[in-house]
Amino acid sequence: MATAIRAQGLRKRYGSEVTALDGLDLEVEEGTVMGLLGPNGAGKTTTVRVLTTLLRPDEGTAEVAGIDVLAEPQRLRRSIGVSGQYAAVDEHLTARENLDMVGRLYHLGRDRSRQRASDLLTRFDLDEAADRQVKGFSGGMRRRLDLAGALVAEPPVLFLDEPTTGLDPRGRAGMWDVIEDLVAGGTTLLLTTQYLEEADRLADRIAVIDHGRVIALGTADELKSQVGGERVEVVVAHAADLDRAAAQARTLGPAEPVLDRRDGRVTVPVDGGAQALVVLLRLLDQEGIEVSDVGLRRPTLDDVFMRLTGRPAEDAAPTAEEPETSESAATTEEVA
Amino acid sequence: MSAVAELATDTVTITQRNLKKILRVPDVLVFTLISPIMFVLLFAFVFGGAIGDQGGVGYREFLIAGIFAQTVVFGSTFTGFSLAEDLQKGIVDRFRSLPMSPGAVVFGRTLADVGINVLSLVVMALTGLLVGWRIRTSVLEAAAGFLVLLVFAYAISWVMAYVGLLVRTPEVVNNASFIVIFPLTFSANTFVPIETLPGPLRVFAEWNPVSSVTQAARELFGNTAPGAPEPEGWALQHPVLYTLLWAAVIVAVFAPLAVRQYQRAASR
Numbered sequence: 001m002a003t004a005i006r007a008q009g010l011r012k013r014y015g016s017e018v019t020a021l022d023g024l025d026l027e028v029e030e031g032t033v034m035g036l037l038g039p040n041g042a043g044k045t046t047t048v049r050v051l052t053t054l055l056r057p058d059e060g061t062a063e064v065a066g067i068d069v070l071a072e073p074q075r076l077r078r079s080i081g082v083s084g085q086y087a088a089v090d091e092h093l094t095a096r097e098n099l100d101m102v103g104r105l106y107h108l109g110r111d112r113s114r115q116r117a118s119d120l121l122t123r124f125d126l127d128e129a130a131d132r133q134v135k136g137f138s139g140g141m142r143r144r145l146d147l148a149g150a151l152v153a154e155p156p157v158l159f160l161d162e163p164t165t166g167l168d169p170r171g172r173a174g175m176w177d178v179i180e181d182l183v184a185g186g187t188t189l190l191l192t193t194q195y196l197e198e199a200d201r202l203a204d205r206i207a208v209i210d211h212g213r214v215i216a217l218g219t220a221d222e223l224k225s226q227v228g229g230e231r232v233e234v235v236v237a238h239a240a241d242l243d244r245a246a247a248q249a250r251t252l253g254p255a256e257p258v259l260d261r262r263d264g265r266v267t268v269p270v271d272g273g274a275q276a277l278v279v280l281l282r283l284l285d286q287e288g289i290e291v292s293d294v295g296l297r298r299p300t301l302d303d304v305f306m307r308l309t310g311r312p313a314e315d316a317a318p319t320a321e322e323p324e325t326s327e328s329a330a331t332t333e334e335v336a
Numbered sequence: 337m338s339a340v341a342e343l344a345t346d347t348v349t350i351t352q353r354n355l356k357k358i359l360r361v362p363d364v365l366v367f368t369l370i371s372p373i374m375f376v377l378l379f380a381f382v383f384g385g386a387i388g389d390q391g392g393v394g395y396r397e398f399l400i401a402g403i404f405a406q407t408v409v410f411g412s413t414f415t416g417f418s419l420a421e422d423l424q425k426g427i428v429d430r431f432r433s434l435p436m437s438p439g440a441v442v443f444g445r446t447l448a449d450v451g452i453n454v455l456s457l458v459v460m461a462l463t464g465l466l467v468g469w470r471i472r473t474s475v476l477e478a479a480a481g482f483l484v485l486l487v488f489a490y491a492i493s494w495v496m497a498y499v500g501l502l503v504r505t506p507e508v509v510n511n512a513s514f515i516v517i518f519p520l521t522f523s524a525n526t527f528v529p530i531e532t533l534p535g536p537l538r539v540f541a542e543w544n545p546v547s548s549v550t551q552a553a554r555e556l557f558g559n560t561a562p563g564a565p566e567p568e569g570w571a572l573q574h575p576v577l578y579t580l581l582w583a584a585v586i587v588a589v590f591a592p593l594a595v596r597q598y599q600r601a602a603s604r
Binding site for chain 1: 342345346349352353356357360361425426427428429430431432433434435436
């Protein structure tokens with residue numbers, strides 16, 4: 001399989017204080033989805049901006065779709081689509097006019113631009129709103145339109161920067177469906193997200209980034225296994241049974257069960273997965289211990305992040321805040 | 337497509353987008369149309385009574401070309417304002433990620449804003465006619481007068497484009513340009529005859545291109561008294577040529593600066 005995106009040693013500093021990228025390496029195979037996972041300020045947006053020609057790195061090289069990003073930015077722009085964190089759509093144009101304009105600026109010609117605009121409006125469920133000005137659109141509609149804009153030229157490589165940040169749960173679910181459809185068509189996708197659940201659902205491989213570099217790489221399952229295997233969790237119905245339940249759990253293997261007395265919960269690491277769960281339930285039943293909840297827990301990506309960085313994913317270090325958007329760049333760096 | 341053809345087609349696309357926006361954002365349109373009317377009426381009735389004939393013509397007739405010049409120069413501020421606004425809104429990120437000609441965003445902006453100045457000239461001319469201003473030359477000369485005004489304003493809009501992309505905040509563009517444009521358009525022959533100005537200011541006014549564009553319009557509209565003495569200085573003796581030279585130099589300097597600043601401003 002060919003490599004669709006390759007970045008080596010990307011560095012970008014803002015002033016002397018902020019290092020947005022600190023030697024970032026990344027490779028994405030053609031036709032796969034790479035999830036770039038990290039908290040605010042980790043360098044996700046900066047990575048996307050570099051790979052989409054919007055920002056020149058201080059150091060490093062990058063190749064997308066076989067084209068050198070730094071040497072031939074204009075040629076690369078024909079082969080990529082970008083949808084950013086803040087929908088880059090024109091408020092005062094209609095949805096159709098926005099897409100038509102993008103098509104023309106890709107030099108698709110008048111007829112093809114119109115055709116693509118109307119195909120995409122249908123595909124993204126924007127037919128009804130097609131001829132209304134975007135200023136009346138909901139956040140979800142804007143994002144869909146922005147994503148449609150990224151697809152006008154049917155680019156082989158697509159970049160989505162936090163496509164669901166700020167959307168309500170329904171908007172998020174809708175966006176996920178759209179993205180899954182896209183990927184099924186063979187597009188290579190680089191996706192950034194702060195949501196562990198999102199990376200887990202959409203990405204084939206995940207690069208966890210923090211302070212401008214990749215700190216872990218692998219499939220969701222590989223990352224989770226770094227934290228440790230599965231655990232069986234049982235909540236007893238009567239608190240008095242807790243110690244007896246723990247004694248049964250201890251018989252499953254070498255690992256020591258962990259007790260949570262407040263919730264009446266016993267957690268024990270196991271090897272056998274579902275089979276261990278069945279065995280424990282049978283033992284508890286024989287002992288006449290009533291169970292109110294039971295489950296096989298896999299480590300979440302939250303656990304992964306905690307393990308890798310020593311802090312929860314939501315807790316971004318404020319000193320590492322990068323200018324994530326052109327807006328904040330405008331306010332933090334007034335005049336060049 | 338060649339680079340020039342690309343620049344041309346992309347500029348058309350961006351110009352269309354900007355013109356649509358101008359028509360759809362009523363506050364811009366209203367401001368564009370109301371403020372020139374206000375200027376014509378205020379100066380005609382407030383100053384018109386106190387100031388008698390100037391250079392052998394009525395003050396209102398003298399005044400109109402000055403107001404035209406001031407208004408179109410102010411109108412070009414909109415170019416900088418809009419570009420700064422586009423930078424803030426993020427649409428520029430979309431443009432920058434497309435294989436379009438980088439100059440098209442700024443060219444398309446300045447061209448669309450000629451539309452604003454055409455509109456305000458039409459409104460001002462009609463208002464002027466109502467308060468007694470007259471064109472006393474041929475249609476062709478009058479058209480040339482409007483054209484000189486538009487060409488000069490177009491050149492100024494490149495300066496504003498550069499300023500807008502440099503400061504990146506629409507409100508700052510407006511305030512900054514006011515501080516520069518207001519004195520520039522008053523230290524000229526726009527509202528009073530240049531002979532009344534004190535020494536150094538008078539020299540400045542004689543070479544101020546706002547004076548020459550005003551003088552050019554006045555002559556081409558026939559708003560100077562027949563047999564009036566020739567103005568002092570080469571600039572005002574050849575106002576059309578002097579104005580066009582300024583316009584050419586301004587565009588030659590500021591168009592490359594603005595395009596380069598656009599690429600810089602967008603790549604942060």
